[in-house]
Amino acid sequence: MIEIDGSYLEGGGQILRTAVSLSAITKKPCRIFNIRKGRENPGLAYQHLVGIQAVARLSNGKLKGDFLGSEEIEFCPGEIQAQNLNLKIDTAGSITLILQTLIPVVLFSPAIIKIVFNGGATETFFSPTIDHFRYVFLKVLEIMGGRVEINILKRGYYPEGGAQVVATVYPSKLKPLNLVERGEFQKIIAISGASDFLKEKKVAERQIFGAKEVLGKLKLPMEETVEYYQSQCPGSQICLIAKYENTVLGVDNLGKLGKRSEEVGKEAALELLKEERSSACLDKYLADQILLYLALTGAKSKITVSEITTHCKTNIWVIEKFIEGKFKVENNCIYWEPFI
Secondary structure, eight states: OEEEETTTTTTTTHHHHHHHHHHHTTTTEEESSTTTTTTOSSSOHHHHHHHHHHHHHHHOOHHHHHHTOEEEEEEEOOOOOOOEEEEEEEEEEHHHHHHHHHHHHHSSSSSSSEEEEEEEESTTTHHHHHHHHIIIIIIHHHHOOOEEEEEEOOOTTTTOOOOOOEEEEEEOOOOOOOEOOOOOOEEEEEEEEEEGGTTTTTHHHHHHHHHHHHHHTTOEEEEEEEEEEEEEEOOOEEEEEEEESOEEEEEEOOOOTSSOHHHHHHHHHHHHHHHHHHOSSSSSSHHHHHHHHHHHHHSSHHHHHHHHOHHHHHHHHHHHHHHSSEEEETEEEEEEEOOO
C-alpha cells in the first residue's frame, strides 16, 4: 500500500485528488494521512468527500475513513466500470475540483460516462472557474487526445452553490505533449459573467471595461462575451484567454463584495500580461493540473510553464509514487520520462 503524507509541501486537497485518481487507474491501494493538515479546517471537506466516493464507485473500490473532517483514508481500487454518476452537492463545493478528481479515471473507462452535478459552485474561491476549466484546461487536454464536454445548465456561486452541470467524458488514449513554442499570437478572448442580481449594475460589462483599461493600450485583437445567469445568490467572474497557434494561456478572477467590478477585470488583465511575458506555453494554474496526464501517456513529454509553483512540486511528488517515471525541472521547463 502506498503511503501518502497529506501535509507534504502545499498540503492541500490536490494531494488527495491526485492520489485517489492514480490509485484507481494503476490499481495500487493507498493510505493518505494528515489530509489538509495545515488548513484552517483540516480533513475532508464536502467536495473532497463527493469526489473520492465517486471514484470508489467508478472503480468498484473499498474506501475507509470517508467522512467529513476525516484526516486519514484508505482506498483499495477494483476495476474501472462504465457507469453514469449523479452527484448531489449541498454546499458551494467546487465542481471543477471534483472534475479534477474524476476525469483522469473516466478517461480509462470502457465507455462514455456522464457526470451530472446537482448543486455545488461553478465559480468559487481557491479553484478554477468553469470557464478556465473549459476553455484552457480542456483545450490543452484535447491536444493530448482527451475529450470532455461540459454543459452548464445553471451557474452556482459561493456561498449558496446550486449549480447544475453535465460533464460527458469519452474514453481516450492520451498522447504525449510537447509544448515549448506558443506559435503566433491570435487573439484575446474575454468572458465576463455575473448573476442576474447584478445586471442593473452592469457588473459583467464593467469587468470587461477594467480589463480593457489594461489590455486596450496594447491594441490587441479582443473577442468579448458578456453574460448574465440565473443563480441562487449574487456572484461574478471574468476569464481572460490568450489564444496562440499552438496553445492557450488563461487567468480568471472573481467578484467580491466591496470590490469594484472594474478592479476585478483590471487584476485579471495584469495577471494575463504577467503570464504572457513569461514566454511559456502553459499558465501557472494549468501547469500542475496537466502533469498527471503527461505521466499517463507512457511516453516522454516536455512543456514550458510560467511558474513552478508549490502545487506543481507537490503534484510531481505524488505522481512519482504511483507511475514509474521521473519529472525533471529546468528553469521553467518540465520534462516527463517514463522508466523503461
